[in-house]
Structures are given as C-alpha cells and as structure tokens.
Amino acid sequence: MAKLTENGGCKANMVGFSIHLLMSRWFMVFACLLIMSMAGATYLFSLYSNEINSSLGYDQTTLNLLSFFKDLGGNVGMISGFINEVTPPWVVFFMGAIMNFFGYFMIWLAVVGRIAKPPVWQMCFYICIGASSQTFANTGVLVTCVKNFPESRGIVLGLLKGFVGISGAIITQLYHAFYGNDVKSLVLLIGWLPSVVSCFFLRTVRGLKVSFTRLEYAGSAAVVLILLFAPLVLVFKEEFYLWKRKQQILHDPPQVKVVAETPSSVQLAPQNQPQQEISELKPNSCFGDVFKPPPRGEDYTILQAIFSLDFVGFYL
Structure with missing residues (x-):
C-alpha cells in the first residue's frame, strides 16, 4: 500500500512539474524562438517568384509589383500593435496564423491551377495579407518577451530577431526535406507550417509576473556567452585542420619534377617605341x-x- 502511495506521489509530482514547465517563462522563450524561426517567409520570395512567373504568365514588372506589396505587408506593423494593446497575445497569434494561411494558400491555389487565374490586384492582396502576418508574430513575441524580461530585453530581442534572420534558411531546409525540389509546394509549406506553429503555442506565450534573482541573471549571462563563443569551436577546428595539413607537407613534401625547356626563339621587346605611343600611356588629369x-x-x-x-x- 505504501509502495502504491509512493508511486502515485511520484506521478503527481511529475504531472505537476510538467504543468509548471509548460507554463514557465523559459518554456515561453522556447516557444517564441520556434515561432520566430517560422516568421521569415518574406525572405523566400525569390525562391518561388519564377514559379509564379511561369504558372501565371507574369512579366518582370508584375513580379516587381508583387514584391512591392509583399514588402508593404511585411513592414506595416501598426495594425498588429493596436490589436496587441487591447487583446491578449493569443488573439494576435491566431489572427496572424489565419492571415498567413489565407494569403499563401490562395497563392498556391492560383499557382497549381486549382482556381481560375486571379487578376493581378488579387494576387497583390493575397501576398500582402500573407506577408502582413509576419508582423503579428513579431508583435506578439517581442512585446510579450520584453514584458516578461524587462531587465534583459536587449538580449531577448537580439536572440529573437536573430532567429527571424535564419528562418529563411530553416524553412528552406524543411522544404527540401518534405517536398524535394517541388517549388509549388514551397508556397503551400509557407502557408501551413508557420500557422500550425503559432496555433500550437497560443496559450504558451502570455504575460507573466515574475521576479528575477541573481542566479537567473548569471544563467542568462552564461547562455549569452556560450552563444557568443560558440563560433570559436568552428575556428579551432578549421585552423587545426590547416595546421595539421601544413605540418604534413613540411614533413613529407611532394615530389616535384622539374623539366627544363629551351626556347626555340627569344623575342626581345623593342628598345625604342614611338613617342606617340608613350604619350598615350600617360594618365590624364583627374x-x-x-x-x-x-x-x-x-x-x-x-x-x-x-x-x-x-x-x-x-x-x-
């Protein structure tokens, strides 16, 4: 009986710790990093723009127009900021997920021919809506993390924005893993993957009232230092490889065969050149x-x- 009680207590403790972990601010940072790593779809326009060009018969001028509306949607963040002021973060994430899926899914339907060829203004509207969803993810993540880490906002913002920068590479690798070289499916991936990630962490990213200890500051500083000096491992590895290769060449130099060839005729440059050619070589005044x-x-x-x-x- 005591053994059963002990097992039940261990299970209860594990469940309690799991709930505490999922509701903690550090797990919230992990969720924010995943959301931001999927929030860089605007950087991938060059990968599927040629497919839009060939499927819909657009010229370069039309593609430039689409690119303009993509940049317009990705840089207008006032709407998401206003919504974040009056609603909790999960509303911002949910709206961003809906906008992302709607915009890019409609583009995918047009590219694969599932719907009639839309007018150019509709395509501009779709890509503007899809790109604007990135501002909702940025606003929900950045504002919430700044409120939860007021004394480390610089570090947190730097890490989060860094993941936005590499999100294009992350999505590209996932695209090749899921769909190979099917460029049309890249548009579909951009539509559903960021939306699923945002919806999965709807209740995780939220404002918390926390107090900070000196030990926690030391832990965050250690993480930053590790990330800062992590590239040094690659430097050491590459330099050690070059040094080892140089030592191998010094101890075991390759055999070089020297073949002397006697030129059949030696052409000497003329000693006297016309004064006109020499004057042409003189540089003109600036x-x-x-x-x-x-x-x-x-x-x-x-x-x-x-x-x-x-x-x-x-x-x-």
Whole structure:
C-alpha cells in the first residue's frame, strides 16, 4: 500500500512539474524562438517568384509589383500593435496564423491551377495579407518577451530577431526535406507550417509576473556567452585542420619534377617605341574630363558624378 502511495506521489509530482514547465517563462522563450524561426517567409520570395512567373504568365514588372506589396505587408506593423494593446497575445497569434494561411494558400491555389487565374490586384492582396502576418508574430513575441524580461530585453530581442534572420534558411531546409525540389509546394509549406506553429503555442506565450534573482541573471549571462563563443569551436577546428595539413607537407613534401625547356626563339621587346605611343600611356588629369562625362551606363568618376545633371536633380 505504501509502495502504491509512493508511486502515485511520484506521478503527481511529475504531472505537476510538467504543468509548471509548460507554463514557465523559459518554456515561453522556447516557444517564441520556434515561432520566430517560422516568421521569415518574406525572405523566400525569390525562391518561388519564377514559379509564379511561369504558372501565371507574369512579366518582370508584375513580379516587381508583387514584391512591392509583399514588402508593404511585411513592414506595416501598426495594425498588429493596436490589436496587441487591447487583446491578449493569443488573439494576435491566431489572427496572424489565419492571415498567413489565407494569403499563401490562395497563392498556391492560383499557382497549381486549382482556381481560375486571379487578376493581378488579387494576387497583390493575397501576398500582402500573407506577408502582413509576419508582423503579428513579431508583435506578439517581442512585446510579450520584453514584458516578461524587462531587465534583459536587449538580449531577448537580439536572440529573437536573430532567429527571424535564419528562418529563411530553416524553412528552406524543411522544404527540401518534405517536398524535394517541388517549388509549388514551397508556397503551400509557407502557408501551413508557420500557422500550425503559432496555433500550437497560443496559450504558451502570455504575460507573466515574475521576479528575477541573481542566479537567473548569471544563467542568462552564461547562455549569452556560450552563444557568443560558440563560433570559436568552428575556428579551432578549421585552423587545426590547416595546421595539421601544413605540418604534413613540411614533413613529407611532394615530389616535384622539374623539366627544363629551351626556347626555340627569344623575342626581345623593342628598345625604342614611338613617342606617340608613350604619350598615350600617360594618365590624364583627374580634372580634365570633369565636364566630359562618358555615355549613360558607363562608369563615372566621382567628380563627373558630382557635376552631372542627374546628381543635381537629386536636390530639385
């Protein structure tokens, strides 16, 4: 009976610890890192833009227009900021997930031909909505982490924004693992994967009232130092390989065969060159061609660029 009671107490402790872990702020940081690692879909436009071009028959001008609306949606974060001020973070994440899936899923349907070819303005609307979802993920993650780590906001923001930077590489590797080289499926992956990750951690990312101890500050500082000096391992490995290779060459030099060839004829450079050719080699003065610019498209000197009409037009 005592043994059963002890086993039941261990299970209760494990369940209690699991709940405590899932509701802790450090697990929230882990969830935020995963969300941010999926929030860089706007960096992958160059990978699937050619597929949009070939499937929908767009020209470069239309692709540039789509790219403009992509950048517009990815940089307008006021809406997500206003929503985050009046709602909890899970509302921001849920809205961002819906927008991300809707925008990129509609683009995928158009690319694979499941729907009729949409007008250009609809494609611009879809990609703007999909790219705007990135601002919802950024706002929900960054604002919540800053509130939960007020004394370490610089470190937290640096780590989170760093994961946004490498999110393009992460999604690309997952795309090759899931779909191979099917570029059309990349658009579908961008549509469902970030949305699933955001929805999975809806209740994890939230504001917490916490107090910080000196030990916790020391732990965060240790993590930062480890991340800072981690590239030193790669440096040591590469330099040790080069040093070992150099030592091997010094102790066991390769055999080199020297073959002497006698030239059949030796051509000597003429001793005297015409004075005209020598004068042509003299460099012109840097002020001589200031007001004689080359044709458009050629390289200008600094002075030629300053005194050109195009440069003067910047101030008009």
